[in-house]
Amino acid sequence: MKTFTLSKLMASAAICAVALTSAAHADPHPDAELIIDGELKLNVRAEAPAHLDGALPELYSGWLFRTDETRALQMDDFENPAILAVEAGAELWETAQGATDQSCADCHGDAAESMKGVRASMPKVNENGDLWSMEDYVMNCQTTRMEAEPYGWNSSDMRNLTSFISMQSRGMPVDVAIDGAAAPFWEKGKEMYYTRFGQLELSCANCHEDSWGMMIRADHLSQGQINGFPTYRLKNAGMVSIHNRFRGCIRDTRAESFAIGSQEFRELELYVASRGNGLAVEGVAVRQ
Amino acid sequence: MSEVKPRIRLPRSVKAGQAAEVKTLVSHVMETGLRKDSSGNIIPRMIINRFTCEYGGEMVVDMALEGAISANPYVEFDIMVGDATDVVFTWYEDGGAVYTQTEQLTIG
Structure with missing residues (x-):
């Protein structure tokens, strides 16, 4: 009887092992293409950059991991709810602020030209050698040039304005610099990516490098692009x-998270952005 | 995004006797009346409570919206195309404000 139970156990263990193997990398959508309004194609797959050293076989946008319905929302600018934020951001672009009574447009002119490519290259090292995200550049303009009260890092005005600015790079490949002055920040970001946090002792890589394509409870894990x-x-x-997304992820490992706008998150942003070098900037995406 | 702004999309052109796909979206907070502000006071309800569409003078959609409908309500439907080209869309807000927009169908 004992032997029988044992062999039965072993048999089910074997079945489990098979099931786990086949469930691993229950891949992103194999052939969906992201074409906005039937006109603009965005690359949702790209060759992995050399610095990844084989950690990912190919890059996949998070769009490929979402349901048919969610993917469809992003394929039509009328249905994409993020376009409302872009429109609100376009108004902010023209709104005069602060003691100088100037708007973004007064200096930067037409965003379609002056902001083209900005999203694709952020975050980057500024002229003083600090690593800055797009939000830092906006706040710096507001305080030093406009003499205005800066938007909060995560305020709705800031999110609307960064949505509008990001939209100007839609379709361009992500291309953040990781060498030169950016290298030490990139190294720190990389170290953070592979550091386990929280009571669950999870690093970014545990989910988004080792387990993308698998389910974590009801959620389909993406590459975290x-x-x-x-x-x-x-x-x-x-x-x-x-x-905000980084904070949510680290919180979910049951860790005390870093603050939005912290140096740690800027460095992580640089490293994570570099893992997507080659994927199209989606401007404003829709996710679950 | 607090401003109420209707958006409408009609097909570029349709033929009489066929169905035309109509997409509408209105930017609106759809405040439920159940939330409280930071000092504990109830934020009064402010929603779009009715949406209508008239085609050629005839009511083709009359919809009651409730507090559980999320912000920026999106409504999509088909209308059977006849000879008329006028399509009138109306959103009714709590407090009596009415937002109307008229669009033209291109029949050909």
Whole structure:
């Protein structure tokens, strides 16, 4: 009897092992293409950059991991709820602020030209040698040039304006610099990516490098790419910034998270962005 | 995004006797009346409570909206195309404000 139970156990263990193997990398959508309004094709697959050293076989946008319905929302600018934020951001672009009574447009002119490519290269090292995210550049303009009260890092005005600015790079490949002055920040970001946090002792890599394509409870794990940010999350019914998403992820490991706009998150943003070098900037994505 | 702004999309052109797909979206907070502000006071309800569409003078959609409908309500439907080209969309807000927009169908 004992032997029988044991062999039965072993048999079910074997079945489990088989099931686990086949469930691993229950892949992103094999052939869906992201074409906006039937006109603009965005690359949702790309060759992995050399610095990844084989950690990912190919890059996949988070769009490929979502349901048919969620993917469809992003294929039509009329249905994409994030476009409302882009429109609100376009108004802010023209709105005069502060003691100088100047708007973004007064200096930067037509965003379609002056802001083209900005999202694709952020975050980057500024002229003083600090690593800055797009939000830092906006706040710096507001305080030093406009002499205005800066938007909060995660305020709705900031998310609307960064949505509008990101939209100007839609379709361009992500291309953040990781060498030269950016190298030490990138190294720190990489170290953070592979550091386990929280009571659950999970690093970014545990989910987004080792287990992408698998289910974590009811959620289909993506590669954790940030080429679609700022993103409209159906869960929040609003725009979500990159740092807000980082904070949520680290919180979910049951850790005390870093603050939005912290140096740690800027470095992580640089490293995570570099893992998506080659994917299209999606301007404003829609996710679950 | 607090401003109420209707958006409408009609097909570029349709033929009489066929169905035309109509997409509408209105930016609106759809405040439920159940939430409280930081000092604990109830934020009064402010929603779009009715949406209508008239085609050629005839009511083709009359919809009651409730507090559980999320912000920026999106409504999509088909209308059977006849000879008329006028399509009138109306959103009714709590407090009596009415937002109307008229669009033209291109029949050909």
